[in-house]
Amino acid sequence: MLTVLGRNSERIGRDNLSAVLREVHRHGAVSRSGLAERTGLYRQTIRSLVGQLAERGLVDEDGAPTAGARGRPSLVVRPRTDTVRVLALDVEVDSLGAAVVSLGGTVLRSVRVARPRDVAAPAATIDALADAAAAVLRAGPTDGQRVVGIGVAVVGVVRRDDGLVRLAPNLGWTDVPLAALVATRLGLDVPVVVGNEADLGGMAEHLRGAAAGARHVLYVSGEVGIGGGLIVDGRPLDGHRGYAGEIGHLAVNPDGRRCGCGATGCWETEVGEAALVRRAGIADEGAGESAVGRVLEAADAGDARAIQAIADVGRWTGIGLASLVNVLNPEVIVLGGLLARLHPRIAEVVDDQLRRRATTALLEGLTVRPARFGADAPLLGAAELALEPVLADPGSLPVIPLAVATVAPAASRTA
Numbered sequence: 001m002l003t004v005l006g007r008n009s010e011r012i013g014r015d016n017l018s019a020v021l022r023e024v025h026r027h028g029a030v031s032r033s034g035l036a037e038r039t040g041l042y043r044q045t046i047r048s049l050v051g052q053l054a055e056r057g058l059v060d061e062d063g064a065p066t067a068g069a070r071g072r073p074s075l076v077v078r079p080r081t082d083t084v085r086v087l088a089l090d091v092e093v094d095s096l097g098a099a100v101v102s103l104g105g106t107v108l109r110s111v112r113v114a115r116p117r118d119v120a121a122p123a124a125t126i127d128a129l130a131d132a133a134a135a136v137l138r139a140g141p142t143d144g145q146r147v148v149g150i151g152v153a154v155v156g157v158v159r160r161d162d163g164l165v166r167l168a169p170n171l172g173w174t175d176v177p178l179a180a181l182v183a184t185r186l187g188l189d190v191p192v193v194v195g196n197e198a199d200l201g202g203m204a205e206h207l208r209g210a211a212a213g214a215r216h217v218l219y220v221s222g223e224v225g226i227g228g229g230l231i232v233d234g235r236p237l238d239g240h241r242g243y244a245g246e247i248g249h250l251a252v253n254p255d256g257r258r259c260g261c262g263a264t265g266c267w268e269t270e271v272g273e274a275a276l277v278r279r280a281g282i283a284d285e286g287a288g289e290s291a292v293g294r295v296l297e298a299a300d301a302g303d304a305r306a307i308q309a310i311a312d313v314g315r316w317t318g319i320g321l322a323s324l325v326n327v328l329n330p331e332v333i334v335l336g337g338l339l340a341r342l343h344p345r346i347a348e349v350v351d352d353q354l355r356r357r358a359t360t361a362l363l364e365g366l367t368v369r370p371a372r373f374g375a376d377a378p379l380l381g382a383a384e385l386a387l388e389p390v391l392a393d394p395g396s397l398p399v400i401p402l403a404v405a406t407v408a409p410a411a412s413r414t415a
């Protein structure tokens with residue numbers, strides 16, 4: 001009996017420590033009293049937990065008064081950005097991203113490099129990813145700075161357990177062991193976790209972006225393909241094998257075009273980059289982001305075909321969204337990537353299709369917004385994936401010597 005009680009209190013202590021770190025990580029600077037309110041824990045418990053996090057270099061605190069506070073200022077707890085770090089990587093069809101990210105979601109360094117589509121082979125991709133990683137890691141990390149994990153976002157169907165990319169039609173990949181390849185190539189001797197870019201983009205937008213605070217979220221990222229990140233009752237919807245959210249392959253047009261997945265008339269054949277460029281008649285299909293830019297320029301210059309192409313993509317976007325709204329009853333729809341770029345131009349036609357096709361009751365309280373983090377949403381989500389072990393069990397990190405724990409350089413503090 002005593003053993004069970006001991007184990008339970010150990011677990012409760014770990015969960016409380018995790019809950020406090022998650023709050024600070026998510027919201028940035030927060031007062032001790034704010035932490036007590038948000039977690040429902042007693043103030044003296046908060047003091048002890050904050051002390052444990054500070055000993056591990058995860059947070060620091062000062063007496064700066066909170067805005068509008070009266071009387072005795074409550075100590076403000078902040079995530080430290082100079083200790084725990086992760087490397088985030090992002091594999092898109094037209095670009096690769098890399099970033100070093102710390103607690104609080106603070107991006108310390110990041111790069112995004114364009115790449116030609118003819119170098120999508122896994123080996124060439126890993127080489128280019130390693131170059132991007134070297135660019136962000138070169139300036140650091142130095143003493144006391146710890147890269148504790150690597151998170152990778154990829155435009156494909158990913159087996160989360162071992163980071164195997166089962167299928168990435170727009171990269172031409174089948175069963176590519178991405179986590180293992182990245183681990184071997186970078187040789188950092190830290191865990192490598194891989195997730196689908198839309199799942200991770202949705203996670204980032206839900207945590208701190210356009211869907212912060214919402215419980216039911218549909219994130220739709222558009223590039224060459226269309227990916228979906230679903231948050232149901234505050235949690236990501238994974239599905240039986242973790243592959244849920246392949247909304248780009250929703251069948252919308254049985255008489256449509258052949259899709260990279262092998263089926264015909266998938267949603268992404270009507271709203272992806274290729275569909276936009278094809279309809280505008282401006283460049284060859286699959287010409288990438290620059291071709292999208294040319295469509296937008298042509299539309300701005302009054303080109304009727306380009307304007308119509310954008311309107312058609314908007315119409316098909318609304319058609320797909322209406323079905324998803326009927327299934328999921330989301331509170332917020334976040335449009336990412338290409339769809340975020342198009343949002344100001346297609347918002348009206350999307351709304352019109354939603355009104356025509358979604359059940360009225362399911363449109364009540366629904367908002368459609370562009371992504372806050374744009375193309376970097378998946379990269380930020382990949383960082384969250386890599387930080388997860390620290391957030392889940394901060395007590396597992398070693399207590400760092402007092403000299404290091406207290407001498408936090410002023411420049412590293414976030415304002």
Ligand SMILES: [Zn+2]
Nearest residue numbers: 249259261266
């Ligand atoms: Zn498809």
